[in-house]
Amino acid sequence: MPNFFVKKLYHEVLLDITPTHEEKKREREVVARVLNELKPHQVDPILVGSTAKDTDLSEDKDIDVFIRFPPETDLPTLKLQGLKIGKQLFEKLGAEYEVDYAQHPYVKGTLDGFKVEIVPCYKGDKIKSSVDRTPQHTEYVKKRLQEKPHLKGDIRLLKRFMKAQNVYGAEEKVRGFSGYLLEVLVIYYGGFTETLKASSCWKTDEVIDPLSHWSDKKTLKYYFTNSDFIVIDPVDRDRNVAAAVSRQKLAEYIIHAREFLKNPSKKYFYPEKKQVKDGETLKKMLKSRGTFFIAFKFTHEKLGENPLYGQLRKTESAIQGAFEDEGFSVFKTSIQSDEENTSIVLVELSVWSLPRIKHHLGPPVDAETRHQMRFHQKYENENPYLKDGRWVVDTQRRYTHAREVAHKIMKEKAGFGKRFRQMKLEILCQEEVVAAGGCGWLKHLTQYL
Amino acid sequence: MPNFFVKKLYHEVLLDITPTHEEKKREREVVARVLNELKPHQVDPILVGSTAKDTDLSEDKDIDVFIRFPPETDLPTLKLQGLKIGKQLFEKLGAEYEVDYAQHPYVKGTLDGFKVEIVPCYKGDKIKSSVDRTPQHTEYVKKRLQEKPHLKGDIRLLKRFMKAQNVYGAEEKVRGFSGYLLEVLVIYYGGFTETLKASSCWKTDEVIDPLSHWSDKKTLKYYFTNSDFIVIDPVDRDRNVAAAVSRQKLAEYIIHAREFLKNPSKKYFYPEKKQVKDGETLKKMLKSRGTFFIAFKFTHEKLGENPLYGQLRKTESAIQGAFEDEGFSVFKTSIQSDEENTSIVLVELSVWSLPRIKHHLGPPVDAETRHQMRFHQKYENENPYLKDGRWVVDTQRRYTHAREVAHKIMKEKAGFGKRFRQMKLEILCQEEVVAAGGCGWLKHLTQYL
Numbered sequence: 001m002p003n004f005f006v007k008k009l010y011h012e013v014l015l016d017i018t019p020t021h022e023e024k025k026r027e028r029e030v031v032a033r034v035l036n037e038l039k040p041h042q043v044d045p046i047l048v049g050s051t052a053k054d055t056d057l058s059e060d061k062d063i064d065v066f067i068r069f070p071p072e073t074d075l076p077t078l079k080l081q082g083l084k085i086g087k088q089l090f091e092k093l094g095a096e097y098e099v100d101y102a103q104h105p106y107v108k109g110t111l112d113g114f115k116v117e118i119v120p121c122y123k124g125d126k127i128k129s130s131v132d133r134t135p136q137h138t139e140y141v142k143k144r145l146q147e148k149p150h151l152k153g154d155i156r157l158l159k160r161f162m163k164a165q166n167v168y169g170a171e172e173k174v175r176g177f178s179g180y181l182l183e184v185l186v187i188y189y190g191g192f193t194e195t196l197k198a199s200s201c202w203k204t205d206e207v208i209d210p211l212s213h214w215s216d217k218k219t220l221k222y223y224f225t226n227s228d229f230i231v232i233d234p235v236d237r238d239r240n241v242a243a244a245v246s247r248q249k250l251a252e253y254i255i256h257a258r259e260f261l262k263n264p265s266k267k268y269f270y271p272e273k274k275q276v277k278d279g280e281t282l283k284k285m286l287k288s289r290g291t292f293f294i295a296f297k298f299t300h301e302k303l304g305e306n307p308l309y310g311q312l313r314k315t316e317s318a319i320q321g322a323f324e325d326e327g328f329s330v331f332k333t334s335i336q337s338d339e340e341n342t343s344i345v346l347v348e349l350s351v352w353s354l355p356r357i358k359h360h361l362g363p364p365v366d367a368e369t370r371h372q373m374r375f376h377q378k379y380e381n382e383n384p385y386l387k388d389g390r391w392v393v394d395t396q397r398r399y400t401h402a403r404e405v406a407h408k409i410m411k412e413k414a415g416f417g418k419r420f421r422q423m424k425l426e427i428l429c430q431e432e433v434v435a436a437g438g439c440g441w442l443k444h445l446t447q448y449l
Numbered sequence: 450m451p452n453f454f455v456k457k458l459y460h461e462v463l464l465d466i467t468p469t470h471e472e473k474k475r476e477r478e479v480v481a482r483v484l485n486e487l488k489p490h491q492v493d494p495i496l497v498g499s500t501a502k503d504t505d506l507s508e509d510k511d512i513d514v515f516i517r518f519p520p521e522t523d524l525p526t527l528k529l530q531g532l533k534i535g536k537q538l539f540e541k542l543g544a545e546y547e548v549d550y551a552q553h554p555y556v557k558g559t560l561d562g563f564k565v566e567i568v569p570c571y572k573g574d575k576i577k578s579s580v581d582r583t584p585q586h587t588e589y590v591k592k593r594l595q596e597k598p599h600l601k602g603d604i605r606l607l608k609r610f611m612k613a614q615n616v617y618g619a620e621e622k623v624r625g626f627s628g629y630l631l632e633v634l635v636i637y638y639g640g641f642t643e644t645l646k647a648s649s650c651w652k653t654d655e656v657i658d659p660l661s662h663w664s665d666k667k668t669l670k671y672y673f674t675n676s677d678f679i680v681i682d683p684v685d686r687d688r689n690v691a692a693a694v695s696r697q698k699l700a701e702y703i704i705h706a707r708e709f710l711k712n713p714s715k716k717y718f719y720p721e722k723k724q725v726k727d728g729e730t731l732k733k734m735l736k737s738r739g740t741f742f743i744a745f746k747f748t749h750e751k752l753g754e755n756p757l758y759g760q761l762r763k764t765e766s767a768i769q770g771a772f773e774d775e776g777f778s779v780f781k782t783s784i785q786s787d788e789e790n791t792s793i794v795l796v797e798l799s800v801w802s803l804p805r806i807k808h809h810l811g812p813p814v815d816a817e818t819r820h821q822m823r824f825h826q827k828y829e830n831e832n833p834y835l836k837d838g839r840w841v842v843d844t845q846r847r848y849t850h851a852r853e854v855a856h857k858i859m860k861e862k863a864g865f866g867k868r869f870r871q872m873k874l875e876i877l878c879q880e881e882v883v884a885a886g887g888c889g890w891l892k893h894l895t896q897y898l
Contacts, residue, residue, distance in 0.1 A: 247838040248837055251838040355739035355799050357739065366703070386704065388697055389697065
């Protein structure tokens with residue numbers, strides 16, 4: 001149990017982050033308007049998410065409404081109707097809205113300061129698409145919190161903690177902990193402090209099975225092959241609730257949990273504000289690193305957040321790979337987007353200039369003869385020689401400067417995210433990169449450097 | 450069996466490389482003088498090597514005489530007496546001589562145009578030092594050649610072939626095939642062509658056990674752990690006759706064997722003469738590679754050939770390692786010595802300039818806490834951060850140019866051969882390296898570039 005000082009700390013934070021009665025009232029009104037508006041449609045609307053579970057934070061004004069279609073509806077109809085109903089709703093209520101993509105496309109808009117999402121799904125126990133589980137998740141958490149209502153505060157504390165540490169959110173932008181995942185953890189470990197304590201000892205390939213759905217946890221790594229960190233969904237033993245959590249965000253969370261327990265303080269619940277440096281200062285800092293910077297600046301139409309960050313990361317890794325394939329060394333890369341029309345992949349190189357000649361390794365002398373023949377035919381003009389039992393040629397490197405590779409990457413766009421292949425693309429080098437974006441970009445560079 | 454054309458070729462080469470009667474007579478006279486001179490001493494002299502076996506080439510004027518001490522002699526006495534007797538012999542006969550080192554020190558000098566080596570060893574069947582086997586080797590080969598005298602020509606052909614391809618000689622300078630090794634092979638395979646045919650299919654981890662001393666060849670790799678290529682000594686099942694053969698020389702031999710069989714020609718028996726390029730041409734060629742050259746030039750007293758090349762190679766690998774440890778990329782290295790007073794390690798770099806900052810990887814977040822603590826204490830001023838679940842710092846690189854590393858290497862001499870640590874050492878960069886040595890060096894550079 002936390003000591004007096006820590007209890008006082010939790011109390012103060014909770015006072016600050018728990019929605020007031022006034023807020024709750026306004027929230028209920030918006031929900032009522034939305035549900036009322038949905039009545040005429042042949043869909044069964046249900047309030048899900050933290051609002052439904054009473055685990056929302058006062059600054060979070062998210063209202064998630066799932067509209068449930070009969071199981072016999074075909075998927076194209078569900079998608080089409082879902083979008084149509086969503087759009088109609090916001091139009092009728094005179095609100096701004098846009099379409100984003102998760103599993104399906106869905107509509108989100110703003111009503112009275114609340115972000116409202118209208119997500120189509122299937123009704124019934126049979127899970128036909130991954131969002132169909134959300135109502136079950138809401139149900140599970142609500143039930144547990146009816147039994148132990150004090151955990152609501154613990155969930156709010158962990159959510160705020162994770163938000164401040166920038167590890168909250170399963171979406172592509174963050175690749176961190178979903179609200180449901182942290183609720184499952186708090187319910188399983190029995191509180192905020194208890195969760196942090198357990199987390200601080202986690203391995204980065206931890207396997208957690210809260211309801212002991214599986215008799216042997218060890219084999220689960222072979223079942224959920226795409227993730228290291230596994231938390232079995234209490235409502236579905238075949239689902240990893242932590243599938244979206246990147247190793248990076250997991251590690252950051254573990255470290256913050258440790259640090260907090262060692263020295264609990266309010267600052268862990270409030271994001272640190274860093275003074276953004278001006279362009280001239282950034283240019284100087286950038287130059288002083290002695291590395292070589294190349295920014296790939298994409299100009300585009302507005303994209304949904306999930307496809308935007310998903311494809312931006314894909315593009316980042318394709319760009320890094322292209323430099324490395326040509327023998328250059330990438331020191332670090334990073335991505336930033338204003339989420340409107342400019343997205344940037346920044347590449348910092350520690351080796352950006354290479355001699356014209358390079359070694360090219362061939363087969364060993366005791367490899368199959370045809371492999372050796374092929375190598376010799378290909379490089380007959382370049383005098384293959386032997387080195388430690390292997391054929392080698394000193395052949396011509398195609399690109400001797402990273403700038404040339406950057407232009408090749410720009411031309412070929414190999415491995416880029418689908419939408420990124422069509423975007424307008426510019427290359428900026430060295431100090432020029434500071435001018436690639438607006439103030440969000442300067443903030444990003446301040447953090448990077 | 451070789452066809453008519455090939456038989457004719459062999460015949461012509463043999464005519465050229467087999468010592469004439471006249472040569473043999475002179476050789477016998479020198480041997481007689483040496484043996485006569487050794488008579489008064491309490492040692493049992495024996496003629497060993499190719500002269501004794503009648504497998505010598507006409508241009509090779511090597512006479513190896515082993516002087517055998519009683520088994521009860523202690524090693525220091527054997528070494529001391531061995532040297533003393535050797536020196537006295539050459540002094541008495543008024544010949545130049547010098548001391549070289551293999552297993553023991555020994556004396557070598559020149560008599561009537563023949564290189565004579567006087568090597569001390571133990572008499573008797575019990576092997577007390579590795580040279581004690583040499584008389585047994587001579588005995589073995591002589592016996593086999595009495596049974597099949599025609600193999601003498603095949604041995605001479607293979608020896609000449611290997612010499613021309615620069616893979617002959619077990620000494621440190623070459624790290625190739627010893628005379629005894631190639632004799633064992635020709636006896637085992639039954640001829641020159643037969644040996645080449647077998648060799649052209651060798652793996653670089655071939656195991657050959659000519660007299661089937663071992664029931665299972667597979668396990669021998671674990672017994673002779675220091676070599677990939679193993680040929681069991683017919684006179685000693687615990688010895689690898691091929692221990693000195695480097696992977697490089699083995700591979701070169703295999704390839705030449707293949708090429709010769711495909712297109713047999715006289716040129717394989719005569720070393721290719723390459724026109725040495727002049728300094729100005731070499732400077733231009735060197736510059737055009739776009740790499741960075743650093744030569745380490747050692748000035749020294751005359752050293753025995755074996756310690757010289759052994760320690761020079763050790764020094765070469767220490768220098769390469771030192772550059773790589775600091776993050777620079779070595780393209781190739783090579784060594785050259787005039788075997789008098791100048792030895793050179795040449796380093797060609799493909800990355801020779803690096804930014805001041807570098808990544809330094811620390812422990813993962815789920816490693817033992819004390820490892821993480823130690824990392825944090827060490828780098829607390831450098832803001833450790835997380836990358837894919839591991840601690841990382843961007844820390845200061847000590848050396849940003851290979852030239853600085855070269856000076857550090859020159860100062861520390863870490864890992865250098867023992868004698869090389871005391872030598873005078875200069876560093877030459879880029880085009881300067883052409884001036885590092887004499888015409889042997891220009892020849893070496895011509896081959897290198």
